[in-house]
Amino acid sequence: MIRLDYLFRKIAFALMTLAVVVVFNFFLFRILPGDPIKLLFRNPRLTRDAQETIRTQFGLDKPVWLDGVRLQAGDIGGAFDTQFTAYVRNLFQGNLGISFATRQNVNELLSERVGRTVLLVFTGEIFAIGFGIIVGLIAAWRRGTWIDAWALFVGLLTWALPTFFLGIILLILARGILPIGGMVEPGLAENTAAYWLDVGRHLILPTITLAVGSTSAYMLIMRSSVVEVLAEDYILTAKAKGLSTIQILRDHALKNAMLPMVTIIALNLGYVVGGAIQVETVFSWPGIGRLIFESVSKQDYPVLQGAFLLLAVSVILANLVTDVLYSILDPRIQAS
Numbered sequence: 001m002i003r004l005d006y007l008f009r010k011i012a013f014a015l016m017t018l019a020v021v022v023v024f025n026f027f028l029f030r031i032l033p034g035d036p037i038k039l040l041f042r043n044p045r046l047t048r049d050a051q052e053t054i055r056t057q058f059g060l061d062k063p064v065w066l067d068g069v070r071l072q073a074g075d076i077g078g079a080f081d082t083q084f085t086a087y088v089r090n091l092f093q094g095n096l097g098i099s100f101a102t103r104q105n106v107n108e109l110l111s112e113r114v115g116r117t118v119l120l121v122f123t124g125e126i127f128a129i130g131f132g133i134i135v136g137l138i139a140a141w142r143r144g145t146w147i148d149a150w151a152l153f154v155g156l157l158t159w160a161l162p163t164f165f166l167g168i169i170l171l172i173l174a175r176g177i178l179p180i181g182g183m184v185e186p187g188l189a190e191n192t193a194a195y196w197l198d199v200g201r202h203l204i205l206p207t208i209t210l211a212v213g214s215t216s217a218y219m220l221i222m223r224s225s226v227v228e229v230l231a232e233d234y235i236l237t238a239k240a241k242g243l244s245t246i247q248i249l250r251d252h253a254l255k256n257a258m259l260p261m262v263t264i265i266a267l268n269l270g271y272v273v274g275g276a277i278q279v280e281t282v283f284s285w286p287g288i289g290r291l292i293f294e295s296v297s298k299q300d301y302p303v304l305q306g307a308f309l310l311l312a313v314s315v316i317l318a319n320l321v322t323d324v325l326y327s328i329l330d331p332r333i334q335a336s
Helices: 002-033 036-040 048-058 067-070 083-090 106-141 146-160 163-174 193-230 233-240 244-281 288-298 299-329 331-335
Strands: none
Touching: 002 083, 048 083, 048 288, 067 146, 106 146, 106 193, 106 244, 106 288, 146 193, 163 193, 163 244, 193 244, 233 244, 244 288, 244 299
């Protein structure tokens, strides 16, 4: 049973982290060089008055943080009428703004793509967790053998391999065999068997690319954790009782070795999300990562802010859930 004071403390820490992320998220894109209005509207006939009208429309005519002129004049309320306060006010209203490039609502842009990224990340993580745990268990049980040596060699090699580089290699190898771009062939009716089968075919290469690095991390952590557990006295007792290898691994080693895995799975979510940006770019997968890549070149602040905030909230929630699960699996954590 989880203690309420421990739960409230973790929730408060998550909220403080979110507040820091909101501030950082706002200023991060304001320090980028260049002018988004001039970048988007490259018409040489666009007059200065027209540019100022567009800036006013998007709220870019206001000071970023604090209006020093109004503050000196004693207009306290006007001094805080800035881009930052407008951004925070809109966040509390659930409004992420309007895209500079497409004039679409950022909420709608993200909602169109978030499901596609979730599908890719979820599929990759399920494969990585399952395969990583199994290989880690086998490598630990067969420690010192050629199986363990090969598992370590392949694991370290694939862990060090850049995600985008692996994706490019798979693109070359799978050309003509599997779809190498997009999510589905155009013209297929949505939500039909043929449609989802085609989505599955397009999902194979991005999933493999995204899962390889995570699989290696999970395998190495699982192997290390199981090796430590197998050295415990209760494992020797289980062997003395005549229990089979499967019973020892399943009933004794796996449960205790899963504590570090719960932590690494949550921490790895941030890495997976970062890798998803590269994977979606390489394979033209129409998700959040691809949207971020397209928005960076256009300096589309609202889209970038909304996308990064969504990803940050996902990571914060994942870590909060992990802390709760870890405290349930090991109640001693709540006393710290």
